[in-house]
Amino acid sequence: MKLLRYGPQGQEKPGLLDDQGRVRDLSGHVPDIAGDALTPAGLDRLRGLDPADLPLVDGTPQQGLRLGACVGNVRKFVAIGLNYADHAAESGMPVPSEPVVFNKWTSCIVGPDDDVHIPRGATKTDWEVELGVVIGAPARDVPEDRAMDHVAGYCVVNDVSEREWQLERTATWDKGKGFDTFGPIGPWLVTADDIPDPQDLDLWLEVDGRRYQDGTTRTMVFGVAALVSYCSRLMTLLPGDVITTGTPPGVGMGQKPPVFLKGGETMRLGISGLGEQTQKVVA
Ligand code: ZN
Numbered sequence: 001m002k003l004l005r006y007g008p009q010g011q012e013k014p015g016l017l018d019d020q021g022r023v024r025d026l027s028g029h030v031p032d033i034a035g036d037a038l039t040p041a042g043l044d045r046l047r048g049l050d051p052a053d054l055p056l057v058d059g060t061p062q063q064g065l066r067l068g069a070c071v072g073n074v075r076k077f078v079a080i081g082l083n084y085a086d087h088a089a090e091s092g093m094p095v096p097s098e099p100v101v102f103n104k105w106t107s108c109i110v111g112p113d114d115d116v117h118i119p120r121g122a123t124k125t126d127w128e129v130e131l132g133v134v135i136g137a138p139a140r141d142v143p144e145d146r147a148m149d150h151v152a153g154y155c156v157v158n159d160v161s162e163r164e165w166q167l168e169r170t171a172t173w174d175k176g177k178g179f180d181t182f183g184p185i186g187p188w189l190v191t192a193d194d195i196p197d198p199q200d201l202d203l204w205l206e207v208d209g210r211r212y213q214d215g216t217t218r219t220m221v222f223g224v225a226a227l228v229s230y231c232s233r234l235m236t237l238l239p240g241d242v243i244t245t246g247t248p249p250g251v252g253m254g255q256k257p258p259v260f261l262k263g264g265e266t267m268r269l270g271i272s273g274l275g276e277q278t279q280k281v282v283a
Helices: 040-047 085-090 144-150 163-168 224-234
Strands: 002-006 013-017 023-025 077-081 100-103 129-135 151-158 189-191 202-207 210-216 242-244 266-271 275-282
Touching (some): 144 224, 151 266, 224 242
Antiparallel strands (some): 002 013, 002 189, 013 023, 077 100, 129 242, 202 210, 266 275
């Protein structure tokens, strides 16, 4: 099942993508793709609906029809750093002995194809394609072998990052990670039952048609189950919380010489089975 949110910014309605790639409206069944709708019981209820019975929404998603972030009312947007060994190497940092955890302010969240704005005065805005994990059942101190029971599904995240604020302006990384528009999420949330192995997904990102990132979740240092378990020791994970699981190599900071985003450029990124995002960069 592919769940999404469509419509103008701030007025998104819940929907699902049918087998023909059309949007079906879920407003009659859930207030939003958020909170309780994402618990195991909530998802079962949506699975029981026949898409053919749901109102068809006009427009082609991601073309005429804008999509918002695929999860609404995200209360925590947790991010994992240096979770691919080869990305740690290009960043000049050691592979961490346990997960590096940081925070993206939820006000940074935007739709998958919305513009990304370079912050005032910033010169080191960078890209990071990542697998996003959306929490379903609340998770508090869950062991790794039960962690996947708490996952509602997966989505594409661009963990947009401003490297000077992240790394050169005193602790913490958070400063460079949560500027407005730095959190495109979507296009859709693919429920976990449709992703048999989250540790076998290809991820890629291009800027103006040049491919910089081409990775696979097979090379993550800490897998999804380990990350959900670990984060659930640090905080209670709630339905609709998003954990973005780190980026493979090929970020701008890792190029020789480094390359950073400029106004007018276009990022395209995707993950196998989870769809694609396209963002224009605005200076
Ligand atoms: Zn990241």
